[in-house]
Amino acid sequence: MKVQALERVGDRLRLIDQTRLPGELVLKNIDNYKDVIRAIKRLEVRGAPAIGIAAAYVLAMAASNAERYDLAYLRIVGEELKGARPTAVNLSWAVDRMLTRAADLSGVSVEEAQTTLWVEAEAIHEEDRRMCMQIGQLGSGLINDSDTVLTHCNTGALATGGIGTALGVIYTCRNLGKRIRVFVDETRPLLQGARLTAWELLQEGIDTTLICDSTAGFLMKQGKIDHVIVGADRIARNGDTANKIGTYSLAVLAKEHNVPFYVAAPSSTFDDEIESGDRIVIEERVAGEVTSGFGKRTAPEGIAVYSPAFDVTPVRLISFFITNGEIKPGGRPPDLR
C-alpha cells in the first residue's frame, strides 16, 4: 500500500491530515499528545481502527511528554480520548488496553515505562495491520472475478493501521488477480467516500465509480451490485452494528434486492459489554457540516438540522461478518428478502 494513515517516527506521530484530501496530501509530524487528540476530534485521523491506534500512541506520547510517570494523569487523558469519538469502540478498547499496561509499571523507571507504552502502542498498530490482512484474505473468498462491490464511507488504509477492512477485502481480491469493480457512496455529510475512498482506490488503480448516497438503491434495482461491504464502529454482542450514517439504509436495500451484505471489522470492534444495538451511543454532528459543509452555505439561515454520525444496522440484515480469524454468519438468511 502506498497510503499509510499514521506512523510512529521516534517519539512523534506522523499522520495524513485527512481533512485536506483529496486536494492535498499533507503529512503532519506531531510531538505533543494534545495535538493528536485535537487531530482525532477534527477528524484529521478517523476510522474506527485508526483512531484506536492513534489513541494508543496518544497515551505513549503523554507519558513521554511528562517529566514523571503519573498513572492518574494517563487515566484522565484516557477519559478525554474516550469522549472525543464515543461511538467507535476501538478507541476505548485501545485506551483500556494501554491503561492496563500502564498500571503494571509502578515499579519501573520513567524511561522504561515510557518505552513500554510506545512498544504497546506499536503492538496495537501491528496487530491491526495483521488483522486487516486476515480480513482481506477471508473476505476475498466471498468475491468472484468480475464482481461489482458497493461500499460506504472509508474503510481502507486511511481508516486502519493496514490495508483496511472492507477495502482490505477489495485490495486482496485485486492482489489475487480478481477484477473487481467498486461503486463508492460519497457518504454525506463529510464525504469520506468521495474524498478518501475514491482517492485511495484511484491510487491503487481499482476500477471505481463515485455515486451519491441516494443512488445506491437504484443501482441495486438495476442488478448492478453483487455485494455490499461496509466497516463498523461498534458491534454489539448480538451482532447489531453501528457504522457511518446510511449503512442501515444500504442494509435494508440490500435485503430488498437479495444482495449479500457484509460487515468487515477486526475483533477490536466487537463490544461484548453491550447486549444489543439499542444501547450504542450515537454521536451527533454539528449542523454546519450539512448546511455549509464545503465552504459555501447551501441551506437557509436558521434551519434546524438532525445529523447523527452513525446508525445501527440490526443483525437480521447482515449476511456475514468478515473478521480476523473467521467469517461469522449474521442474522440474515441467505436468499431471503
Added chain:
Amino acid sequence: MKVQALERVGDRLRLIDQTRLPGELVLKNIDNYKDVIRAIKRLEVRGAPAIGIAAAYVLAMAASNAERYDLAYLRIVGEELKGARPTAVNLSWAVDRMLTRAADLSGVSVEEAQTTLWVEAEAIHEEDRRMCMQIGQLGSGLINDSDTVLTHCNTGALATGGIGTALGVIYTCRNLGKRIRVFVDETRPLLQGARLTAWELLQEGIDTTLICDSTAGFLMKQGKIDHVIVGADRIARNGDTANKIGTYSLAVLAKEHNVPFYVAAPSSTFDDEIESGDRIVIEERVAGEVTSGFGKRTAPEGIAVYSPAFDVTPVRLISFFITNGEIKPGGRPPDLR
C-alpha cells in the same frame, strides 16, 4: 404564498433564479425565449410542473419575438424544449398542447396568434395553480394533526405554478390548523431539499428539519416518520413513477417500516403513452455536480461518476397517488411490509 417561481409580466417572464437560492433571492425578467430555454437547462427554473409552464411561455414568447407567425419554427423550438429535460413529462405535455393550439391559428393575424398563445400559456399556468390547490385539499385528508412528514427534493411553490404538490399538501394542512413537522432530505447532488424546500418551508413558518439523504432510513427505524410524500416527473400507465434520484430508496425504506408512501402530482404528470417505468428515459447529470458541487472540489481528479437525475419507483411500493380530482390507490397493500 409569498413565493412564486414564475409569472407573466406583459410579454416577458419573471422568474426566480433558483440556482442562487437560498443565499440570494434574484428575480429575472426575461424577454427573449432563448434565455428562458437557457434558464430551464441551467435549472434556474425547475420542477416538473414549473418547467411545463415555462415551456408554454417559451412558445408564446417565441411567437411574439418573431416578425411573422411560423408554425414550423415553433415546432423546432418545441423539439428543443423537449430535449432540454427529457424525464419530466409535463414539459412535452405543455409543448404538445401549445403546438396543437398553434396549429389552429393559420388563418388569423400575427397579433391574434401571439395573443392566443400567451392566453393558452396563462391557462396552463392557472390550471396548474388550481390542480395544486386540489392536490393540497385531497392530500391533507391523509395527514393528522401533529404528524411528521418526510419529503424529498422540492415540490413546492418553486416547482409549480401554485402552492406545490407534496409541499402543497403540507401547506394545506397548516392552513387547516394541523401542526405538521417536516423532515427534508437535502437531495444530493443539487441539494434542492436544502436550498429550496428548507427555504420555502421556513418562509412559510413550517417546523422543518434538514437531514442528509442517508439519514431517512434511520429516522423511519426510530418511528419518527408518519408519512413520506414526494412529487413526480413522469408516471407511467401502470403507476411506475419517475422522480428525483433517491425516491426509490425512500419507497423501499417506507415499505420496510410500514410508513405510507404517497406520490403527489397533477394530471399533467401522468403519461399514458408509456406502459411501465422500464420505458422512462432517465436524464444523466454531469460529474461536476457530484465531484465539486459545493464550489470546492471534493473528489479526486479522474474519478468516474454515475449520476442519474431520477430513478423509477415501481407502483407496488406506492400507497396512494394524490392527484387533482382524486386519491388513487397505488400497488402497495396497506400494513404490509
